[in-house]
Amino acid sequence: AIQLTQSPSSLSASVGDRVTVTCRASQGISIALAWYQQKPGQAPKLLIYDASTLESGVPSRFSGSGSGTDFTLTISSLQPEDFATYYCQQFHGYPLTFGGGTKVVIK
């Protein structure tokens, strides 16, 4: 199975900060990577797929990059509603797998 390692597992940041989360795959997955945001008590919400394609309706402050084994989610200017947990997921092959998550908390 393809393992996804996210870092950091948590981070504290202030409103307006630039935030970067990384996801490393145990083998090459081309661009078959998605990022999700999950807030407490809610289902995950798709933010980015194909490594860098913004899902419809998602603010442009979110961006993704990478291919192969190394990927990045960037929030250019953190907003109050962005405090949440972020997960990467690969859909290159079965079993589909998720990263362990990155919790973004208020500094």
Place this chain on the structure above:
Amino acid sequence: EVQLVQSGAEVKKPGESLKISCQGSGYSFTSYWIGWVRQMPGKGLEWMGIIYPSDSDSRYSPSFQGQVTISADKSISTAYLQWSSLKASDTAMYYCARYQVGAPFHYWGQGTLVTVSS
């Protein structure tokens, strides 16, 4: 509008059986796979498996193979996740999501909380 509506929360005892559901609407139910994802309390997301309602073809994560059964009834646009003998460790939130090969989960259900306690 694509919607996935899951059945309500369940409280069960160890050893009991359970079947939870996920009903799709607003799209052709037989044209997309339905996947199931587990989230244990305070933990991350785990992919359990998927089913193609058109022909009931299914794939399971090795971690869940033999532990659960995924099925579907295309006549009522509903997918199911089933346990024959629950354990306390099955206590979790379970999400269904719409899946297409080579794509992420664009649409998710609201989740079904399963609590297993004696």
